[in-house]
Amino acid sequence: MKVHFIAIGGSVMHQLAIALHHKGYQVTGSDDEIFEPALGNLAKVGILPGSMGWDAARITPDLDAVILGMHARADNPELQRAQELGLKIYSFPEYIYQESLQKKRVVIGGSHGKTTITAMIMHVLQAQQKEFDYLVGARLEGFAQSVNITDAPLIVCEGDEYPASVIEKRPKFHFLHPHIAVLSGIAWDHINVFPTFDIYLEQFAIFIRQMEAGHTLIYNSTDEMLGGLVAREGRHLKLVPYTLPIHMIRNGVTRVYFEEGFADLQVFGEHNLLNLHAARLVCNELGIDDDAFLPSIATFKGAAKRLELVGKNEQCAIYRDFAHAPSKVKATIQALKHQYPNRRLIAVLELHTYSSLNAGFLNQYQGAMDAADEAVVFYSRHALEIKRMPALQPDQIAAGFGRQNLHVFNQRAQLEAFLDAQQYRETNLLMMSSGDYEGMNVHSLTKYLQ
Known part of the structure; x- marks a missing residue:
């Protein structure tokens, strides 16, 4: 070839x-x-x-x-x-499908959690010494690359809703045609591609309709919008709903329970517990029972930039996360507040995507950072210039988030000065971004632990 x-x-x-x-x-x-x-x-x-x-x-x-x-x-x-x-000209996902025509295909879709669910499944399959190919959107411990194509009988793909290529505007996940699919939830994103929520929602409806009769759709039934869509569009499928599993937090460690078994986890947060439940159901469909799944998932440390621990001491932990969409920001903040209920939380969000930097989208962030004790929004004027977007004013951002005591900065020096002025005793710091805060090294923030 x-x-x-x-x-x-x-x-x-x-x-x-x-x-x-x-x-x-x-x-x-x-x-x-x-x-x-x-x-x-x-x-x-x-x-x-x-x-x-x-x-x-x-x-x-x-x-x-x-x-x-x-x-x-x-x-x-x-x-x-x-x-x-x-x-023959292929977009990336079209070609992945061509290479997987003879494989069992698992596709993880949804507005949030795709990378983590995919990573969890991959981690368990590897622990169980199963042969499989994969496509995932992050660096994962134990995997040399983020794409692998061999002669394995199974492929696990993260499938996002962004357009496939300049000549193929349909979403990537429309081209993967799964035997087993996961939908983690629906929350409007990619406003530059899907200018209305209805247009965005329709992409998931198409995905469900395209699945062959009898194939398996595992879906987050706690998401009412998704549940309604599945009820309307998924009657031809084997439908497997999932919810938040039984769990408890003790001494900063989350324990999850399924049937007669349990596992102490290295990840935490209700969103990650939902992700884990989806991964468990996929693994069950692939012949891995809970007796094998639970000890395997107990060693999962997470994907890069997904509630990734940057550093910690007895008084403080610093995390970074890829969160940028409103639902992801809210879930990540809540996860840290639940895991460390007695600690103050400083949450910093960089607006970096087309959607988050769009004045018309900002009201989607209403209440997203309310659970943080100190909430900071940073945006780069340079990022607006590169994306050829109009200037944003701090008062527009404050109004969008609906929080009066929101700190808004558009210069890296301002953000660094604010962080330097904070005290970190019994305090956690959360840095959320799909960018890099104008080149700031997040690992340099471990100086606050000294």
């Missing part, structure tokens, strides 16, 4: 390229710029493009497939040449 990647430097694109190279395919690629870690990863296996930029001469009639990354534009000369030659 000869495969060419247009925009090979993407975070998942380069991982798929490496996986196919390891499978024995002849892999080439191109990009106008490639940064670390993709640069080093591609160079290490010998498939880093010899030069940056686009060149239609790279596209030859003997290519079996051209895989198009999100970074590529419609006028890309390599894409145009591939179209002229009538080559």
